[in-house]
Amino acid sequence: MKKPIHEYKKVAVIGCGFIGYSWGVAFARKGLETWMYNRPSKTLDTVEDRMRGALQFLSKEGVISDEEIDDALGNVHITDDLSAAVNGADYIQECLWEDLALKQDIFKTLTDMTDENVPIGSSCSGLRITDIAGKVANHPERCIVAHPTNPPHLIPFMEISGDNASQEVKDSVFDFFEQVVGQKPIQCKEVYGYVLNRLQLSLVQEALYLVQEDICNVEAVERALTEGLGLRWAFTGPFGVEELNSPNLFEGLDKYKDYMIEFFTKEQKKVYDYDKDFIKKCVDGFAPLMDGKSHEEYLLWRDQMVTRTRRLKED
Ligand SMILES: NC(=O)c1ccc[n+]([C@@H]2O[C@H](COP(=O)([O-])OP(=O)(O)OC[C@H]3O[C@@H](n4cnc5c(N)ncnc54)[C@H](O)[C@@H]3O)[C@@H](O)[C@H]2O)c1
Structure with a gap:
């Protein structure tokens, strides 16, 4: 059954680099409980500052008010504990390096750790989601590509794809991004480079x-x-x-x-x-x-x- 958009409340962002921090800003400013996970690193130490900087930029440009900066940051939880990040999450956005083995490993872990009805989107730019998640045991049909345009908190176009994913999951994630996050998604077949x-x-x-x-x-x-x-x-x-x-x-x-x-x-x-x-x-x-x-x-x-x-x- 297609997951309705009101069920998307907590999101987990896996990897807080260029794309992860920016997804975090896009989610948090829309009132979503946003968990930012990275392994211990300078990226993790600085992600709050980078998110604040991006929100201050939006405020300076008149897109959001000053109060919304604090509101958005109040929705953000930063952690190096993967289970805290994904426990109870309604959607997971993976943003690790573009490396097949690394992504296969994290998708195996994430699908093992979470309920079968939690969609997991990969930010991957070129890899095929069927190669990344096709063989995971726990419901691979909820694993999709959710490919942003850098930086997603400023540029709304994104691509949802995955030939092995269920149409219900793709439609549900599409509605979530369009209606809750304010992106402009499309769906396409799983071809290299998408559209x-x-x-x-x-x-x-x-x-x-x-x-x-x-x-x-x-x-x-x-x-x-x-x-x-x-x-x-x-x-x-x-x-x-x-x-x-x-x-x-x-x-x-x-x-x-x-x-x-x-x-x-x-x-x-x-x-x-x-x-x-x-x-x-x-x-x-x-x-x-x-x-x-x-x-x-x-x-x-x-x-x-x-x-x-x-x-x-x-x-
Ligand atoms: N940068 C772009 O323009 C762009 C655009 C669209 C999509 N993408 C895709 O988004 C994804 C992320 O790219 P990026 O540019 O944000 O990369 P990045 O190098 O800036 O960030 C990757 C993050 O993953 C973390 N990481 C790596 N291995 C980890 C592990 N085992 N456990 C926990 N954290 C780990 C790193 O510490 C880093 O913070 C890639 O798949 C990329 O192809 C990038």
């Missing part, structure tokens, strides 16, 4: 090719995306773009077919390899675009722009 990374990798591949062949420089690629495609893509995807580039989508796709086949079969080539000199060429070409900002300043600027664009979309 977002497949789209992104096609584009990165072409970007590398254009620079490798000296067709244009790094700045030109960045400009094409940030001043061209990206401005449309925050609002209309490829189908929406084609609807507007033609009298309508039908005619657009019909016309596009000949050009696209010509391009893909004859013109577009793949980058199969590159060396350190090429990486250096990309780094040198990109450096001026950071406009003197450090990595951290560039990250903060990106987060501000993403948050403001989201507000514009929501308005």
